[in-house]
Amino acid sequence: MNANYDVLIIGTGISGLTCAMKLAENKDLKIALVTRGKKPEESNTYWAQGGIIYIQDDDKLIGNDIQSASRDTSFDKAIEVLVNESSPILREILFEKAKTEFTKNDDGSLAFTQEAAHSFPRILFNADATGKAIEISLLNYLSKFSNVTIYTKATAIDLIAPSHHGTTIHQRYEENKIVGAYIFDQEKKNVMKVLAKKTVLATGGLNALYLHHTNGLGARGDGHAMVRRAGGLVTNMEFIQFHPTTFFGPVAQKRFLISEAVRGEGAKLVNPKGERFMERYHKDLELAPRDVVSDAIMTEMIENKWDSVFLDITHESEKHLKHRFPTIFNHLIEHKINMSTDLIPVVPAAHYTCGGVKVDLLGRTTIKHLYAVGEVACTGLHGENRLASTSLLEGLTFGYKAAVDIQEQIKECKLYKNEKIKDWVTSKEEIDLSLINQDKMIIKHTMWNYVGIKKSRNRLLRAQAMMRELNIQIQKFYRNAELRDELIGLRNSVEVTQMIIHAALHA
Numbered sequence: 108m109n110a111n112y113d114v115l116i117i118g119t120g121i122s123g124l125t126c127a128m129k130l131a132e133n134k135d136l137k138i139a140l141v142t143r144g145k146k147p148e149e150s151n152t153y154w155a156q157g158g159i160i161y162i163q164d165d166d167k168l169i170g171n172d173i174q175s176a177s178r179d180t181s182f183d184k185a186i187e188v189l190v191n192e193s194s195p196i197l198r199e200i201l202f203e204k205a206k207t208e209f210t211k212n213d214d215g216s217l218a219f220t221q222e223a224a225h226s227f228p229r230i231l232f233n234a235d236a237t238g239k240a241i242e243i244s245l246l247n248y249l250s251k252f253s254n255v256t257i258y259t260k261a262t263a264i265d266l267i268a269p270s271h272h273g274t275t276i277h278q279r280y281e282e283n284k285i286v287g288a289y290i291f292d293q294e295k296k297n298v299m300k301v302l303a304k305k306t307v308l309a310t311g312g313l314n315a316l317y318l319h320h321t322n323g324l325g326a327r328g329d330g331h332a333m334v335r336r337a338g339g340l341v342t343n344m345e346f347i348q349f350h351p352t353t354f355f356g357p358v359a360q361k362r363f364l365i366s367e368a369v370r371g372e373g374a375k376l377v378n379p380k381g382e383r384f385m386e387r388y389h390k391d392l393e394l395a396p397r398d399v400v401s402d403a404i405m406t407e408m409i410e411n412k413w414d415s416v417f418l419d420i421t422h423e424s425e426k427h428l429k430h431r432f433p434t435i436f437n438h439l440i441e442h443k444i445n446m447s448t449d450l451i452p453v454v455p456a457a458h459y460t461c462g463g464v465k466v467d468l469l470g471r472t473t474i475k476h477l478y479a480v481g482e483v484a485c486t487g488l489h490g491e492n493r494l495a496s497t498s499l500l501e502g503l504t505f506g507y508k509a510a511v512d513i514q515e516q517i518k519e520c521k522l523y524k525n526e527k528i529k530d531w532v533t534s535k536e537e538i539d540l541s542l543i544n545q546d547k548m549i550i551k552h553t554m555w556n557y558v559g560i561k562k563s564r565n566r567l568l569r570a571q572a573m574m575r576e577l578n579i580q581i582q583k584f585y586r587n588a589e590l591r592d593e594l595i596g597l598r599n600s601v602e603v604t605q606m607i608i609h610a611a612l613h614a
């Protein structure tokens with residue numbers, strides 16, 4: 108099946124939805140949103156707990172806070188965009204249009220919370236389910252627009268570049284540009300050729316490549332891999348942020364997050380001996396930047412052979428904790444932990460991708476007609492370590508700015524001729540799921556043990572050799588096998604591991 112749109116947006120988290128909302132206001136534009144999820148809300152955005160920063164006019168410290176969390180590696184101009192432009196966008200999109208609910212004080216004013224490395228409370232939240240409130244309100248607002256079509260269970264396989272996917276040799280001489288994407292329909296098991304004047308990648312991060320992570324299972328770097336195959340640049344790929352406090356429960360791999368807001372509201376980190384160990388690592392104790400806290404926890408665990416450390420918020424009442432952190436409270440109760448009386452066992456896990464597809468401050472990638480927004484993109488805002496709760500705002504701001512730029516540019520664009528792009532050729536060999544699962548586990552263990560919080564040249568070299576060999580095997584297998592979402596993800600994952608390892612080795 109083929110389809111034509113003005114704009115194709117891949118990904119339905121905060122960045123893709125914001126971009127779609129802003130574009131949809133122009134009724135002349137036909138927009139497609141695709142997601143590999145079964146439902147449009149399946150995204151990391153949905154799971155965001157802590158909140159979204161709201162930069163008020165009198166906030167003179169935000170730039171410093173972002174830079175000091177990243178140890179002065181953030182891009183000043185990206186910070187300037189956030190400081191100067193994000194608040195009107197947040198008010199327009201979340202307050203006025205989507206009417207997102209945020210927690211209020213008793214007097215009806217907006218409540219603000221604090222997280223690590225913030226100078227003062229500047230984070231809007233909705234209890235401990237802020238992402239869900241944002242995602243659902245954006246989707247509700249978007250449902251009013253008849254010029255937007257949402258495709259679920261639809262996995263983007265590859266971006267379409269005429270110089271590579273053209274039907275004639277002459278097209279190889281055209282400049283590199285993106286004119287849409289091949290999209291795999293998971294139910295019908297066929298591949299759609301979706302052509303668009305502009306394509307926006309909003310596919311999120313890659314943290315599910317690690318054994319222990321907080322992300323949805325689809326955070327496997329599909330966007331990064333597609334861009335590299337299309338000849339675009341990625342940058343800062345070695346900067347993976349590990350969240351210090353995820354619940355050390357019986358379920359491995361996707362770990363339940365214990366939001367930083369819990370530490371923001373006074374929780375202390377203690378080791379199994381009951382010592383408040385952050386005193387030995389940083390003057391800001393539990394509110395030190397994330398990478399410092401994660402590193403400190405790993406040091407404690409490795410040196411003492413402990414399985415986890417603990418969060419202690421037992422100074423707060425059950426009534427307060429149930430009200431302030433209902434999702435976390437209930438999750439822990441299911442595991443027989445009452446956070447008002449018991450310590451919470453926690454370990455770090457891969458959480459956020461600070462680097463990504465290199466973009467300018469309008470979300471434009473290094474390839475013509477292709478934009479990237481949200482966690483898949485690298486604006487440089489986060490440098491090597493993100494300040495908590497800045498990513499939702501980055502997705503919102505740059506999703507919006509990309510839409511504004513597309514509206515200006517699109518008048519000059521024409522759709523590429525469908526008949527001049529090859530149809531997807533499908534392979535038929537039946538897939539062996541155990542191969543896919545085993546390869547996935549090799550990737551996750553290797554990334555966790557050799558490319559994790561504590562890296563060394565030897566570990567990285569070992570990982571590089573292993574992933575190179577695995578890549579050869581997976582590419583062979585991919586060429587002949589019947590397509591499915593897991594296989595698309597596996598091929599992308601192994602390619603992305605090599606980008607991370609290469610970046611880490613050359614840092």
Ligand SMILES: Cc1cc2nc3c(=O)[nH]c(=O)nc-3n(C[C@H](O)[C@H](O)[C@H](O)COP(=O)(O)OP(=O)(O)OC[C@H]3O[C@@H](n4cnc5c(N)ncnc54)[C@H](O)[C@@H]3O)c2cc1C
Binds near residue numbers: 159330
């Ligand atoms: C547990 C948790 C808590 C967090 N808490 C906070 C917080 O409090 N504050 C904050 O600022 N940030 C937080 N973050 C980070 C933040 O949620 C993400 O950075 C942000 O939501 C990313 O938004 P996005 O639009 O870039 O992508 P996502 O929300 O991740 O959405 C990605 C979309 O791309 C789709 N997709 C991916 N690959 C393909 C493909 N090949 N084909 C089709 N579709 C595809 C997915 O299905 C999904 O729709 C948290 C993250 C997690 C995991």
